[in-house]
Amino acid sequence: MAAIEPLDAPQRLAAQPLYAKVREALVGRLISGIWKPGQMLPSEFAIADELGVSQGTVRKALYEMTSQGLLIRRQGRGTFVNESEDKSILFRFYRLTSDDEQNVESRSFPQSKYLSRALQSANPQEQDLFNLESGAQVWHFERLRSENEQPILVEKLVLPQNRFPDLDEQKDLPNNVYRFYGAQYGIIVARVEEKLRAVTAPAHVSKHLGLKVNAPVLEIDRRAYALDGKIVEWRVSLCRSDTMHYRNELK
Amino acid sequence: MAAIEPLDAPQRLAAQPLYAKVREALVGRLISGIWKPGQMLPSEFAIADELGVSQGTVRKALYEMTSQGLLIRRQGRGTFVNESEDKSILFRFYRLTSDDEQNVESRSFPQSKYLSRALQSANPQEQDLFNLESGAQVWHFERLRSENEQPILVEKLVLPQNRFPDLDEQKDLPNNVYRFYGAQYGIIVARVEEKLRAVTAPAHVSKHLGLKVNAPVLEIDRRAYALDGKIVEWRVSLCRSDTMHYRNELK
DNA sequence: AAGTGGTCTAGACCACCGC
DNA sequence: CGGTGGTCTAGACCACTTA
Numbered sequence: 061m062a063a064i065e066p067l068d069a070p071q072r073l074a075a076q077p078l079y080a081k082v083r084e085a086l087v088g089r090l091i092s093g094i095w096k097p098g099q100m101l102p103s104e105f106a107i108a109d110e111l112g113v114s115q116g117t118v119r120k121a122l123y124e125m126t127s128q129g130l131l132i133r134r135q136g137r138g139t140f141v142n143e144s145e146d147k148s149i150l151f152r153f154y155r156l157t158s159d160d161e162q163n164v165e166s167r168s169f170p171q172s173k174y175l176s177r178a179l180q181s182a183n184p185q186e187q188d189l190f191n192l193e194s195g196a197q198v199w200h201f202e203r204l205r206s207e208n209e210q211p212i213l214v215e216k217l218v219l220p221q222n223r224f225p226d227l228d229e230q231k232d233l234p235n236n237v238y239r240f241y242g243a244q245y246g247i248i249v250a251r252v253e254e255k256l257r258a259v260t261a262p263a264h265v266s267k268h269l270g271l272k273v274n275a276p277v278l279e280i281d282r283r284a285y286a287l288d289g290k291i292v293e294w295r296v297s298l299c300r301s302d303t304m305h306y307r308n309e310l311k
Numbered sequence: 312m313a314a315i316e317p318l319d320a321p322q323r324l325a326a327q328p329l330y331a332k333v334r335e336a337l338v339g340r341l342i343s344g345i346w347k348p349g350q351m352l353p354s355e356f357a358i359a360d361e362l363g364v365s366q367g368t369v370r371k372a373l374y375e376m377t378s379q380g381l382l383i384r385r386q387g388r389g390t391f392v393n394e395s396e397d398k399s400i401l402f403r404f405y406r407l408t409s410d411d412e413q414n415v416e417s418r419s420f421p422q423s424k425y426l427s428r429a430l431q432s433a434n435p436q437e438q439d440l441f442n443l444e445s446g447a448q449v450w451h452f453e454r455l456r457s458e459n460e461q462p463i464l465v466e467k468l469v470l471p472q473n474r475f476p477d478l479d480e481q482k483d484l485p486n487n488v489y490r491f492y493g494a495q496y497g498i499i500v501a502r503v504e505e506k507l508r509a510v511t512a513p514a515h516v517s518k519h520l521g522l523k524v525n526a527p528v529l530e531i532d533r534r535a536y537a538l539d540g541k542i543v544e545w546r547v548s549l550c551r552s553d554t555m556h557y558r559n560e561l562k
Numbered sequence: 563a564a565g566t567g568g569t570c571t572a573g574a575c576c577a578c579c580g581c
Numbered sequence: 582c583g584g585t586g587g588t589c590t591a592g593a594c595c596a597c598t599t600a
Binding site for chain 1: 403404406408501502503504505506507508509510511525527528529530532552556557558559560561562
Binding site for chain 3: 385
């Protein structure tokens with residue numbers, strides 16, 4: 061275990077507060093893997109002694125890491141490295157949940173089956189959305205997503221060709237496209253805006269989802285924004301609403 | 312200015328922590344208007360002396376109110392009641408927007424027409440939701456909400472009678488019920504959880520909204536949580552989806 | 563009973579603001 | 582300069598969990 065030298069004494073001289081240094085030291089241990097997911101941390105007093113600060117200072121650092129989701133603290137038990145974090149990043153932008161609310165831990169990320177792929181000229185709406193010249197091209201993908209063998213939704217993805225060149229050489233997009241955008245093109249999706257509506261399922265959608273004709277489905281119209289603030293993906297999903305729902309929390 | 316008696320001494324006996332009582336006392340002053348938007352609060356030490364607690368305890372209460380957006384604190388200046396909150400707070404939990412996206416500033420808050428009101432025994436689901444004894448009672452309200460003369464949604468509100476006594480003396484609930492909960496009962500809604508589905512409108516709903524039979528509508532099942540983490544309101548709204556949508560942003 | 567996190571206190575000093 | 586919030590400490594006691 062890598063030794064960590066005692067932090068500076070109380071004087072902080074217009075620099076970082078001491079608890080911030082403590083937090084960084086502790087986050088470092090998480091990153092370096094000294095403390096692994098699920099593992100219990102030493103007690104507040106043990107950490108305080110080791111780093112040469114008071115318990116209260118360690119408390120504040122641990123509190124911040126807890127509200128950030130890195131740690132889980134339970135009175136009488138101890139402080140633990142949050143292991144559900146790894147999974148939850150998968151579900152960051154995925155708000156659909158089965159009605160029979162199984163525990164979040166065991167959830168499986170939905171799989172994808174691609175139905176179609178096309179490169180075509182952007183229509184006026186798409187030109188406006190992606191700020192494209194007339195005649196520029198966009199990719200269209202349609203895919204069916206399923207969770208535990210049950211079909212969940214049919215969705216259309218639209219990507220501007222100029223930010224995603226060379227896609228024609230791919231046989232299919234991978235299942236987790238946002239990870240792919242980052243790994244292949246350096247495009248990090250920072251936030252998404254969604255508009256939700258209830259609509260009547262078109263025939264081919266109700267067929268794919270195994271719904272009866274004219275069944276109501278949830279339409280999610282999503283625009284995904286990269287770190288530079290530009291739209292990088294437009295997505296319209298039609299989701300079954302008989303066994304699934306969209307959950308949201310407002311604060 | 313209403314005098315506030317000193318809070319209990321350090322012993323808290325399995326009840327609320329002291330800083331929570333301090334926070335409630337301070338929130339009470341905001342609600343009652345003793346402290347008005349933009350006004351500067353007394354110093355931490357002054358509040359601590361008055362309430363008979365230590366500065367650190369007041370700090371924790373002020374910190375929570377700050378992260379909740381009620382207060383603004385500036386080093387060297389003081390602590391102030393947040394005044395920018397007032398407008399946006401109206402739409403804090405209201406995510407429905409007209410499709411013809413007029414500017415947000417000029418939006419009118421939807422009006423309410425109450426359709427029914429009843430006090431009845433809680434069914435098993437309601438008992439479970441509000442953690443009620445068998446035989447406890449709940450209020451049911453049904454109302455139609457409209458924006459600019461157009462009917463938007465029909466919703467059912469369920470409130471536990473034990474947290475909302477004396478409601479039968481009211482002719483109707485006001486339009487902005489969350490403000491009413493705070494002003495009348497000191498209940499601050501801190502967050503809400505929503506589940507969204509697409510459903511087929513029941514006959515009486517499609518009639519109220521002027522939709523054709525079996526039109527798809529957006530169902531929003533909302534549980535509102537008070538500062539103490541307990542559920543204080545259950546609400547199921549059925550919203551027209553032909554001219555409105557639910558907007559959401561994920562980061 | 564022992565060990566953990568949670569709360570509370572009293573006091574000290576620092577950094578920032580406005581007069 | 583005086584007053585404000587921001588940080589830090591040392592010590593005390595409480596509440597919860599596990600053995």
